[in-house]
Amino acid sequence: MPLPVAGDGLWQEGEARAFRRLTLAWMGTMMFLFSTMLLLGYFMRLFQANAFRTMRPEWFYAVLTLHGLGMVATWFVGGMAATGYLLTRYSRPSIWISRLALAGTLVGAGLLAAATLFGLFGTGWYFLYPLPFYSSGVWPPWATGCFFGALALLFSVWTIWVLDLLRAIASRFPLRQALGWHVLSGRPSLGVPSFVLVATVSLIAGAAGLAAGMVLLGLWAVEWLRSGYSNDALLMKNLTFFFGHIITNITMYLGVGVVYELLPGYAGRPWKLSKALAWAWNTVLLLVVLAYAHHLYMDFAQPRVLQDTGQIVSYFLSVPAAVVSIFGGLALVYAAPMRWTLASWLFFLGLMGWAIGGVGAVIDSTVALNSRFHNTLWVPAHFHTYYLMGVVLMLLGFAHHLAVDLTGEPERPAMRHAILALLAIGGYGFLLAFYWAGAHSVPRRFAAYPRELSQGVAAARVAVVFIALIVIAVALYLWETARRCWRAFSA
Amino acid sequence: MTTARPMLGSVVALAMACLLAAACPASAQDSLGQPANTPPDETSFIFRRVPDITITPIEGSPVTLSALGRSSPLVITFIYTRCGGVCSPFLESLAAAARQTGGLGSAYRILVLSFDSRDTLADLRAAARAHGLAADQGWIFGAASSPDIARLARATGFWFAWHWSSGQYDHPSLLIAVDQGRIVRMLAGATIPPSRFREITDELRGKFVPSYPAQNRRVAFRCFRYTPGGGIQIGWGFLVLLAPGALAISSALWIFARSRGSAS
Amino acid sequence: MTPQVQAFWIFVAMACLVAGFFLWVARSTRQAHEVNQDAARRLRRNFFYSLTGLLVIVLALTLRHMPYPVPTERPERIIFVVGKQFAFGISSRPIADDADWEAATYSAPVQIPTGAMVEFRVSSFDVNHGFAVYSPSGELLGQVQAMPGYVNRLRMRFRRPGIYHVFCLEFCGMDHYRMRGLFFVVPRTNTQSHTRSLLAGTGE
Numbered sequence: 039m040p041l042p043v044a045g046d047g048l049w050q051e052g053e054a055r056a057f058r059r060l061t062l063a064w065m066g067t068m069m070f071l072f073s074t075m076l077l078l079g080y081f082m083r084l085f086q087a088n089a090f091r092t093m094r095p096e097w098f099y100a101v102l103t104l105h106g107l108g109m110v111a112t113w114f115v116g117g118m119a120a121t122g123y124l125l126t127r128y129s130r131p132s133i134w135i136s137r138l139a140l141a142g143t144l145v146g147a148g149l150l151a152a153a154t155l156f157g158l159f160g161t162g163w164y165f166l167y168p169l170p171f172y173s174s175g176v177w178p179p180w181a182t183g184c185f186f187g188a189l190a191l192l193f194s195v196w197t198i199w200v201l202d203l204l205r206a207i208a209s210r211f212p213l214r215q216a217l218g219w220h221v222l223s224g225r226p227s228l229g230v231p232s233f234v235l236v237a238t239v240s241l242i243a244g245a246a247g248l249a250a251g252m253v254l255l256g257l258w259a260v261e262w263l264r265s266g267y268s269n270d271a272l273l274m275k276n277l278t279f280f281f282g283h284i285i286t287n288i289t290m291y292l293g294v295g296v297v298y299e300l301l302p303g304y305a306g307r308p309w310k311l312s313k314a315l316a317w318a319w320n321t322v323l324l325l326v327v328l329a330y331a332h333h334l335y336m337d338f339a340q341p342r343v344l345q346d347t348g349q350i351v352s353y354f355l356s357v358p359a360a361v362v363s364i365f366g367g368l369a370l371v372y373a374a375p376m377r378w379t380l381a382s383w384l385f386f387l388g389l390m391g392w393a394i395g396g397v398g399a400v401i402d403s404t405v406a407l408n409s410r411f412h413n414t415l416w417v418p419a420h421f422h423t424y425y426l427m428g429v430v431l432m433l434l435g436f437a438h439h440l441a442v443d444l445t446g447e448p449e450r451p452a453m454r455h456a457i458l459a460l461l462a463i464g465g466y467g468f469l470l471a472f473y474w475a476g477a478h479s480v481p482r483r484f485a486a487y488p489r490e491l492s493q494g495v496a497a498a499r500v501a502v503v504f505i506a507l508i509v510i511a512v513a514l515y516l517w518e519t520a521r522r523c524w525r526a527f528s529a
Numbered sequence: 530m531t532t533a534r535p536m537l538g539s540v541v542a543l544a545m546a547c548l549l550a551a552a553c554p555a556s557a558q559d560s561l562g563q564p565a566n567t568p569p570d571e572t573s574f575i576f577r578r579v580p581d582i583t584i585t586p587i588e589g590s591p592v593t594l595s596a597l598g599r600s601s602p603l604v605i606t607f608i609y610t611r612c613g614g615v616c617s618p619f620l621e622s623l624a625a626a627a628r629q630t631g632g633l634g635s636a637y638r639i640l641v642l643s644f645d646s647r648d649t650l651a652d653l654r655a656a657a658r659a660h661g662l663a664a665d666q667g668w669i670f671g672a673a674s675s676p677d678i679a680r681l682a683r684a685t686g687f688w689f690a691w692h693w694s695s696g697q698y699d700h701p702s703l704l705i706a707v708d709q710g711r712i713v714r715m716l717a718g719a720t721i722p723p724s725r726f727r728e729i730t731d732e733l734r735g736k737f738v739p740s741y742p743a744q745n746r747r748v749a750f751r752c753f754r755y756t757p758g759g760g761i762q763i764g765w766g767f768l769v770l771l772a773p774g775a776l777a778i779s780s781a782l783w784i785f786a787r788s789r790g791s792a793s
Numbered sequence: 794m795t796p797q798v799q800a801f802w803i804f805v806a807m808a809c810l811v812a813g814f815f816l817w818v819a820r821s822t823r824q825a826h827e828v829n830q831d832a833a834r835r836l837r838r839n840f841f842y843s844l845t846g847l848l849v850i851v852l853a854l855t856l857r858h859m860p861y862p863v864p865t866e867r868p869e870r871i872i873f874v875v876g877k878q879f880a881f882g883i884s885s886r887p888i889a890d891d892a893d894w895e896a897a898t899y900s901a902p903v904q905i906p907t908g909a910m911v912e913f914r915v916s917s918f919d920v921n922h923g924f925a926v927y928s929p930s931g932e933l934l935g936q937v938q939a940m941p942g943y944v945n946r947l948r949m950r951f952r953r954p955g956i957y958h959v960f961c962l963e964f965c966g967m968d969h970y971r972m973r974g975l976f977f978v979v980p981r982t983n984t985q986s987h988t989r990s991l992l993a994g995t996g997e
Binding site for chain 1: 795796797798800801803804805807808811812814815818819821822824825826827828833837840841844845848851852855856858859860861862878879919920921923925927931932933934935936937938940941942943945946947958960961962963964965966967968969970971973
């Protein structure tokens, strides 16, 4: 049954229709940005495979910056839009704030594209202090301004959006219920869905991540506007990864929340808020803000206690994920009267990608190994696993679920098989090339590889083949889903 | 009067040349090195080998620097006893810093060398007594020949210049930490703050400083301040790092507290 | 097999295990039936304990092998490294300014005797760089960040003589992928006199 359900006291028919159309607009934006960013990623792997020998490396780095930020932004807003939509079952997220966020996201994405593609602004997604000030003559000051302006706009509208979704949850559930504390103290779940707990944890952590982003921008602005003042490179790095890690991490969790809410419908069993589940997600809330420390293992200036904490937290953050969400998802599906559709398969495979990416992440978060893996292709390997084969699948599953739900058009099994097979083979083949190269010491963020690291070129050539499969899979998916979304939108 | 032999010769020669020997410095010693407004830069000398000069301490027989350094690392400093300026307060602050940081005599010793060829061992003994350091096993006051002083000065960037007008030497105050014949840290300044001195003694004790901020940068919010030995103090920047989490938690609490009434 | 490649195969094995488990669960839906909830809970509890136990064991084994310097060890050689867009200055003399860096970039590569404990004092004059040491066969051996305003110390020992390349492993701008440096590791027995003269050279 399509949400929001009109006439349940929460939503009027007209509002419900508007919210559906808005969610479809979000899904359209997500799919458009995703396919663009995917092609940019393809471009980068082709570049590393020496396909564009005459092209200047500045282009590679501008695209690297846009691809990284663009993908994170795409899936963050995709997860937020899906969460907002699913929350309409229980409360009333503001339609206007969501529209504001959509407009802000589109303008911000446009500014980012301008800064990178026209200004050749190329600092990587993380604009690590003080690189934007050292352009070596590649990007002009307006590109730096445009880039930071875009970030300021995105962070502002997203913060408002995150706080509004928290407000929507708060209007229905007190904090102890939204965080499942009542279950922890032995009381029944009182009808609090586990999805709400996941969303609350993700949103509070997300607010912290965005606040860190704002503080970071503030420090940048002060240095930019006041001469003779410089920032502490270590503090800036801490803030950058605090912000970056949390945003990517909670994007994952927003996707997991969608699976918590929708997979039970396909499995024909409930995913109840249990004591274990409440423990797990409260632990996540506590640990997720500390896990970023594993990005600074190779900064020997960072106090040792933070390095130890980084490894311990990163290790134990995997426990609630594995024991509660992944095991829970598997237990939900095991021998269930499962309705296998493209959406439910994408949810299921998304959980699998999350688990596999988690293994790669835990290996990388081991300090002793990190000195041999840090900033090699192992890093993009593991985060692409739980992005491309994790949260991306979950949110593509959501968009497909929505499209089928709103149009009522049944899906074609042949298309489903083709999409899933191409995605799985293309995705894992592409990732394996990353992991293999990382294990063979190939650095990340290299536009071209020196002779000593020619194994990087070989890996890129293998990856290029598999990305072609992903591109075909995504094209087929868009044919199946985007068309339905458009039909539902214009109906 | 027992000084090193080459020095004796120059003093005798000077006594013949000068009417007032006490007010007149040895001509070979009247200046050495390039006077500068800034003290020697540590990074230009660190890890260099110091020359193995011969030192005549106020107690005992002449000994080489390498032999002295074998039993413990050394912190070397230069003074002259007739100094009407910085030497005396410098020694006072060094003694105070050494008392506060501990380990003197066991982890390291301080070698006070006179760079003035007129200084006799009696002068040095008097100076040591005046500062109450004569009986302290951690302190070695001594003299060396002019060429040896010159070699050591060149290896450490130390310089001095005689000013006829004031009848005084112009010279920097310098601490040179030497372990196994190599310079491991240097510290300059008219007075020695105990915290800076601890950096030196900890380096000599082999305590590891994971990093230290490079000089001459104006940084507003430092995340952490490093004390030698791996100790870390929390700077203002650390609070900046905590701010996002605090903001998120407080805004979540505020949102939930605000809508409690409307929920029911 | 390098530690990285070992980790790669461990990863592949675990990924196959996870994927196999997922596929097994997906197949189980062909014959739907009720599941004993108590058995599922027991299984989850066992999974929790075994996973936590495994992580604690791996933590205990790996936390001892931190790449950070041990206070009780004293390095035999100190090498100064400064990163600047887009090269590494590597020298046995301190690099205090741009002129020193320039000299270090163009002078003959530093020579390190085999088996010597070397301390790299790594810093940067502009942006963040990553000082990553590659063996003559192209294996990443260790790394540390070169951060403006900080001096990070990385201690390493090299067993095999040869040319060791340094690549930049923190993105630093347009020519990041071209930024490099190198040093030689020479057999200790053959070059003791040579090394001694190098060391003496730092004293005068």
